[in-house]
Amino acid sequence: MWAQCHICGRSLERALRRLPALARFTSAQPAVANKLQMNRSLFTYRTQQQLLSASQLIRARAGQQSVRSMFIQTQDTPNPNSLKFLPGRTVLEAGGTLDFPTVATAQHSPLAKLLFRIPGVKSVFLATDFITVTKIDDEVEWKVIKAEIFATIMDFFGSGLPVVHEAAYAAAAGQVPGDSDDDDEVVAMIKELLDSRIRPTVQEDGGDIVFMGFDDGVVKLKMQGSCTSCPSSVVTLKNGVQNMLQFYVPEVVSVEQVMDEADEVAESEFKKFEDSLNKEKTKAAEEK
Secondary structure, eight states: OHHHHHHHOTTHHHHHHTHHHHHHHHHHOHHHHHHHHHHHHHHHHHHHHHHHHHHHHHHHHHHHHHHHTOOOEEEEOSSTTEEEEEOSSOSOTTOSOEEEOSGGGGTTOHHHHHHHTSTTEEEEEEOSSOEEEEESOTTSOHHHHHHHHHHHHHHHHHHTOOSSOHHHHHHHHTTSOOOOTTOOHHHHHHHHHIIIIIHHHHHHTTEEEEEEEEETTEEEEEEEETTTTOTTHHHIIIIIIIHHHHHHOTTOOEEEEOOOHHHHHHHHHHHHHHHHHHHHHHHHHHHO
16 A cells, blocks of 8 residues: 555555554564665655656756747858858857858867868858858858758757857967057057947958058958958958048058968868869869
8 A cells, every 4th residue: 555655646645544553563563664665765766756857858848949949040241152140149158259260270169160060161250149151162052051050050059068168269369469558549540440340340241350460551451251252352451441441540551461371271271172173073074
């Protein structure tokens, strides 16, 4: 009877009325007392396991519901090989932007590393509320890889993993010159114009512009995200950025795009990859 009461709860009221008699009986029967104690322990263990399983199930269902309710939008950019993905939630909690032009630079971003596993992805750019993915070339079609990018982003945000580690910001800071108290008035004004007038507009197009230096009237800028390989990036620099800087800062003579070591390596490897593909196509055409 007690095994039935402890495990399933049946006849519990009747059992409680018999507790005094049962206590006298078990005191004279140690084996029965041990059996009852084992039933109590079994009931307690099973109850704890059921509560734990229920809690895990609730959390899992909540996570699934969160992922299912996630609606990712896409936005075209001036670069036909770059697409802007807006997951409807914060991407970089600390703000700012982070550029990963190659898989080697994505070591501190679990999300970027997963996106690089998708065939055809060339670079990944992260901002506060969007992700820009750039594909290798026109031969890679968005309709082929877009679904896999959607699935990767949704699964990642459902996993609870951090988008980037703190080391990602440290690595990015080491690639560009930071603000300094030693900046003269001209450099300070250039940076202010870039941050307040130019960068917000460029970020709307899925990219970013980073100040790299000012030397002999030449402003050196680094293009990131969709701007890196954009066909209209030169026009943006000359007609947009250069004209605005020259209007407010007469000391500016021209604006030039610069590439760091990672960009040069990426371009070199990409060039080799293109050459090998062209050779294979030529060889296949000759064999036919």
